[in-house]
Amino acid sequence: MTFPSKATHQQTRAHNAALVLRALYDFGPISRADVARLSGLTRTTVGDVVGVLIDDGLAREIGRGPSTGGKAPILLELIDGARHVIALDLGEFVFRAALMDLRGQVQRTIERPVTGVSGDEAVDVVHELIDELATGSRETLLGIGVGTPGIVDAATGTIRSAVNLNWQDLPLADILRARHGVPVQVANDSRAAALAIELFSGRRSTNLVAVKVGRGIGAGVLLGGELFHGDGFGAGEIGHVVVDDDGAECRCGRFGCLETVASSRAILLRTTEAANEQPDSPLGRRLAASGELTLDDVQVALDAGDETTRRIVVAAGRFLGRMLAGVIGVLDVERIVLHGSVAELGDVWLDAVRDEAHRRALRLLAGDVVIERAAPIGDLVLLGASAVVLTAELGLSVGR
Amino acid sequence: MTFPSKATHQQTRAHNAALVLRALYDFGPISRADVARLSGLTRTTVGDVVGVLIDDGLAREIGRGPSTGGKAPILLELIDGARHVIALDLGEFVFRAALMDLRGQVQRTIERPVTGVSGDEAVDVVHELIDELATGSRETLLGIGVGTPGIVDAATGTIRSAVNLNWQDLPLADILRARHGVPVQVANDSRAAALAIELFSGRRSTNLVAVKVGRGIGAGVLLGGELFHGDGFGAGEIGHVVVDDDGAECRCGRFGCLETVASSRAILLRTTEAANEQPDSPLGRRLAASGELTLDDVQVALDAGDETTRRIVVAAGRFLGRMLAGVIGVLDVERIVLHGSVAELGDVWLDAVRDEAHRRALRLLAGDVVIERAAPIGDLVLLGASAVVLTAELGLSVGR
DNA sequence: TGCCTTTGTCAAGTATCTGGACGAACTCCC
DNA sequence: GGGAGTTCGTCCAGATACTTGACAAAGGCA
Numbered sequence: 001m002t003f004p005s006k007a008t009h010q011q012t013r014a015h016n017a018a019l020v021l022r023a024l025y026d027f028g029p030i031s032r033a034d035v036a037r038l039s040g041l042t043r044t045t046v047g048d049v050v051g052v053l054i055d056d057g058l059a060r061e062i063g064r065g066p067s068t069g070g071k072a073p074i075l076l077e078l079i080d081g082a083r084h085v086i087a088l089d090l091g092e093f094v095f096r097a098a099l100m101d102l103r104g105q106v107q108r109t110i111e112r113p114v115t116g117v118s119g120d121e122a123v124d125v126v127h128e129l130i131d132e133l134a135t136g137s138r139e140t141l142l143g144i145g146v147g148t149p150g151i152v153d154a155a156t157g158t159i160r161s162a163v164n165l166n167w168q169d170l171p172l173a174d175i176l177r178a179r180h181g182v183p184v185q186v187a188n189d190s191r192a193a194a195l196a197i198e199l200f201s202g203r204r205s206t207n208l209v210a211v212k213v214g215r216g217i218g219a220g221v222l223l224g225g226e227l228f229h230g231d232g233f234g235a236g237e238i239g240h241v242v243v244d245d246d247g248a249e250c251r252c253g254r255f256g257c258l259e260t261v262a263s264s265r266a267i268l269l270r271t272t273e274a275a276n277e278q279p280d281s282p283l284g285r286r287l288a289a290s291g292e293l294t295l296d297d298v299q300v301a302l303d304a305g306d307e308t309t310r311r312i313v314v315a316a317g318r319f320l321g322r323m324l325a326g327v328i329g330v331l332d333v334e335r336i337v338l339h340g341s342v343a344e345l346g347d348v349w350l351d352a353v354r355d356e357a358h359r360r361a362l363r364l365l366a367g368d369v370v371i372e373r374a375a376p377i378g379d380l381v382l383l384g385a386s387a388v389v390l391t392a393e394l395g396l397s398v399g400r
Numbered sequence: 401m402t403f404p405s406k407a408t409h410q411q412t413r414a415h416n417a418a419l420v421l422r423a424l425y426d427f428g429p430i431s432r433a434d435v436a437r438l439s440g441l442t443r444t445t446v447g448d449v450v451g452v453l454i455d456d457g458l459a460r461e462i463g464r465g466p467s468t469g470g471k472a473p474i475l476l477e478l479i480d481g482a483r484h485v486i487a488l489d490l491g492e493f494v495f496r497a498a499l500m501d502l503r504g505q506v507q508r509t510i511e512r513p514v515t516g517v518s519g520d521e522a523v524d525v526v527h528e529l530i531d532e533l534a535t536g537s538r539e540t541l542l543g544i545g546v547g548t549p550g551i552v553d554a555a556t557g558t559i560r561s562a563v564n565l566n567w568q569d570l571p572l573a574d575i576l577r578a579r580h581g582v583p584v585q586v587a588n589d590s591r592a593a594a595l596a597i598e599l600f601s602g603r604r605s606t607n608l609v610a611v612k613v614g615r616g617i618g619a620g621v622l623l624g625g626e627l628f629h630g631d632g633f634g635a636g637e638i639g640h641v642v643v644d645d646d647g648a649e650c651r652c653g654r655f656g657c658l659e660t661v662a663s664s665r666a667i668l669l670r671t672t673e674a675a676n677e678q679p680d681s682p683l684g685r686r687l688a689a690s691g692e693l694t695l696d697d698v699q700v701a702l703d704a705g706d707e708t709t710r711r712i713v714v715a716a717g718r719f720l721g722r723m724l725a726g727v728i729g730v731l732d733v734e735r736i737v738l739h740g741s742v743a744e745l746g747d748v749w750l751d752a753v754r755d756e757a758h759r760r761a762l763r764l765l766a767g768d769v770v771i772e773r774a775a776p777i778g779d780l781v782l783l784g785a786s787a788v789v790l791t792a793e794l795g796l797s798v799g800r
Numbered sequence: 801t802g803c804c805t806t807t808g809t810c811a812a813g814t815a816t817c818t819g820g821a822c823g824a825a826c827t828c829c830c
Numbered sequence: 831g832g833g834a835g836t837t838c839g840t841c842c843a844g845a846t847a848c849t850t851g852a853c854a855a856a857g858g859c860a
Binding site for chain 2: 223237
C-alpha cells in the first residue's frame with residue numbers, strides 16, 4: 001500500500017547531473033558540446049552542470065581538442081582521485097578492505113582474518129579496518145561500501161542474517177555512519193559484484209545477471225541499469241533452489257540445492273570421493289600428500305586431462321546451466337556473467353554451462369544470450385562495494 | 401551503447417499528474433488534501449493538476465465529505481466513462497475485441513473466428529473489429545490495446561512472430577495507428593494479463609509474476625510496478641524452458657519443454673492416453689462418447705476422485721512449481737498469480753504447484769511468497785490489453 | 801459567539817530547463 | 831591573408847512547474 005513518490009525539480013537536476021557525470025566517466029575526455037549531444041541536454045544546461053562539477057573538484061578542463069571545422073572544444077575529464085571510497089568484503093574467513101578512487105583503482109588494501117570472530121567483535125574489526133584506511137583521506141571520502149554474504153536489506157543497510165558471524169538484523173549502515181560520519185551502503189556480495197561488472201568492466205548492459213560461483217552460489221540481478229533486490233531482498237539467491245531430486249543435504253537444511261551440486265564445495269566433495277576410490281590417480285596422490293583437495297588441484301587434474309575430474313566438473317557446470325536456462329526464460333537478459341572461484345576453472349566448465357543453458361532455453365532467446373566469464377578487473381566484491389557507493393552518491397549507473 | 405535520456409519538467413509534471421490520477425483511481429472518492437497527503441505533493445500542485453483533470457473531463461467534484469474539525473473537503477472521483485479503450489485478444493482460434501471504460505468495465509464485446517485466416521487477411525479482421533466497436537465512441541477513444549501470443553516488441557508495437565497467423569515483424573501498432581488515428585499498444589498476452597491483475601484486481605504489488613497456464617505457458621513479469629520485457633522482449637517465456645530430460649517433442653522443436661509437461665495440451669494428452677488404456681474408466685467412457693477429451697472432462701474426473709487423473713494433474717502442477725521455485729530464487733517476488741484454463745482446475749492442481757514451489761525454494765524466500773489463482777475479474781488478456789493503454793496514456797501504473 | 805482547524809486557492813518566489821543570440825576560435829577556400 | 835562558414839561556450843530572457851506563506855471559506859467545539 002505504499003504510494004509512489006512525487007517528482008521534483010531537484011530530482012530532475014540530480015538525474016541530469018548524473019547523466020553529465022556519467023558521460024565524463026564513460027566517454028571522457030569529452031567536450032561540453034559532445035556531452036550535450038550524447039545526453040540530449042542543451043549546451044546551456046551541460047555548461048551549468050559542468051561548472052558545478054568543476055567547483056566540486058570532480059572534473060577539470062584539460063585543454064583544447066581537435067576542431068571539426070569550428071571553435072576547438074574544451075575537453076573535460078573526471079578527476080579520478082577527487083573522491084575516495086572505502087570498500088569492504090566481509091568474507092567467510094577474512095574481512096578485506098580497500099581504499100579506492102572513482103575508477104575503482106585500489107590505493108591501499110588491508111585485511112583481517114575473522115575465523116572465530118563474531119557478533120560485536122566482528123563489528124569492531126570493521127571499524128578498525130575503516131579507521132586504518134580513512135586516515136589521511138577523510139576530506140575526499142565519499143562513503144563506505146560493504147559487500148557481505150547473506151540477505152541484506154540494501155534500503156536500510158541492515159544485515160538480515162549472516163550465519164557465520166552471528167549477526168541478525170544488524171543495522172550495519174547506521175552503525176558505521178554514526179561512527180565514521182559518511183554515507184554507508186551495504187549490499188549482498190553477489191549483487192555488489194554485478195554492479196562492479198556493470199560499472200568497471202567497460203561495457204554497459206541495461207540488463208545483466210552476474211552469478212558468483214564459489215563456496216556458495218548467488219547472483220546479482222541488474223535490470224534497467226539498476227540492481228534488483230526483490231521484495232525480501234533475496235533476488236538472485238539461486239544457490240538454494242532445489243535442482244537435484246535425490247541430492248545431499250545443504251547447509252541451508254534442505255536437500256539437493258544448487259549449491260550441493262554446483263559449488264566449489266560440491267566439486268571438491270566429489271573429487272575427494274573419487275580420489276579416495278582411486279588412490280593411485282593423480283588426484284588420489286595429491287589428496288594423500290596434502291590431506292585435502294583444493295580447486296587448484298582440480299584445475300591441475302583438469303589440465304592434465306583426467307577424465308573423472310572432467311566428468312565431475314562438467315556435471316557441476318551442467319547443473320548451473322540448467323538454472324541459467326530458467327533465468328533466461330524468465331528475464332531474457334542478453335548477458336550473463338560468471339565469476340567466483342569455480343568460474344576460474346576454465347573452458348571445460350564454461351562450455352558445460354553454456355551448452356546446457358542453450359540446450360534448455362528457448363532458441364529465440366538463447367541465441368542472443370552471451371554467457372561469459374567476468375573480465376579480470378580485480379576483486380569483484382570489493383569493486384562492487386565501491387560501485388554501490390558511487391551509484392548511490394554520484395548516480396554513476398543511472399537507468400532510463 | 402544507448403545513453404539514458406534526460407529528465408525534463410514535462411516528465412516531472414507527467415509523473416505527478418499520473419500520481420494524482422492514480423490516487424483518484426485507487427482511493428477515490430478522495431479530497432485534494434488527501435491526495436496531497438498520499439502523494440507528498442503540495443495542496444497547490446494537487447489543486448492545479450485536479451483542475452486540468454476536471455477540464456479534461458476525467459474527474460469531477462461530487463460534493464462535500466465529512467469534516468475532521470475544519471472545512472469539509474470536496475470529494476473528487478474519477479469519471480469511469482470519460483474515456484474508452486478498445487482491447488483486442490488475438491487468440492489462436494478467435495479474435496476477441498471489447499470496448500471498455502477506464503475501470504475495465506466492458507461496454508461491448510465482439511469476436512470473429514480466425515481459423516484458417518492469416519497474413520493480411522487477419523489484419524483486416526482486426527480493422528473490422530475496431531471499426532465496429534469504434535462507431536459512436538470516437539470522441540472518448542483513448543487508444544487501442546492488443547494482446548497477442550508470441551514475441552512482441554512492445555516499444556514499437558511490432559509482432560516479431562506469430563506462427564499461426566503467419567505474421568513476421570509486423571508493425572501492427574503503426575498499421576492500426578495509421579488507420580484509426582489513436583495511440584496503439586501491442587503486448588504479449590501473458591504480459592498484458594499481468595498488468596491487468598496489477599491494475600484491476602484491487603491489490604497493488606510492486607513486484608508480481610503472473611503465469612498463464614493454458615495451451616501454452618507464459619508469464620508476465622511486473623517489476624517495480626512496470627512490465628519487464630527483457631532485452632529481446634522475451635521475458636516470461638518460461639513455457640519453452642526444458643524441464644523434462646526425456647520429454648516429448650514440443651511445437652517449438654525441442655524436447656521436454658515446460659509446455660510438454662504442464663500445459664493443458666500435456667494434461668489432455670496424458671489423460672487421453674490413460675483413457676485409451678482404461679476404456680472402462682470414467683474418462684475412457686467420456687473419450688469414447690465425445691472422441692476427444694477437454695479440460696472440463698478432466699475437471700469432472702478430478703471432482704469424482706479419479707486417482708489416475710489426479711496423478712496426472714498433480715504431476716503437471718509439480719513441473720510448474722519447480723519452475724516457480726526458480727523464479728522465486730531469481731526474483732524473490734512476494735506474489736505469483738496463476739491464470740488460464742489449467743489454473744481453473746482447482747486446488748488439486750494449485751496445491752501441487754504450491755507444494756513443489758515451496759519445497760524447492762529457499763525457505764527464507766518461499767515463506768513469504770503467495771502463490772494464488774487470479775481473482776475472477778474477467779478476461780485477463782482483454783483487460784490487460786486495455787491496461788497497457790491506460791498505463792501508457794494515463795500513467796495508471798506508475799512505479800517508484 | 802469566538803476560537804481553532806482544515807480546505808482550497810492565490811500570489812510571490814525559486815529552481816531548472818529552453819531557445820535565441822553572440823563573441824570567440826577554428827577551418828576552408830579563394 | 832582575408833572572408834565566409836562552422837562550432838563552441840556562455841549569457842540572458844522566457845517558460846514551466848514546484849514551494850512557501852497567506853488568506854478566505856467553511857466547518858467543529860466550548
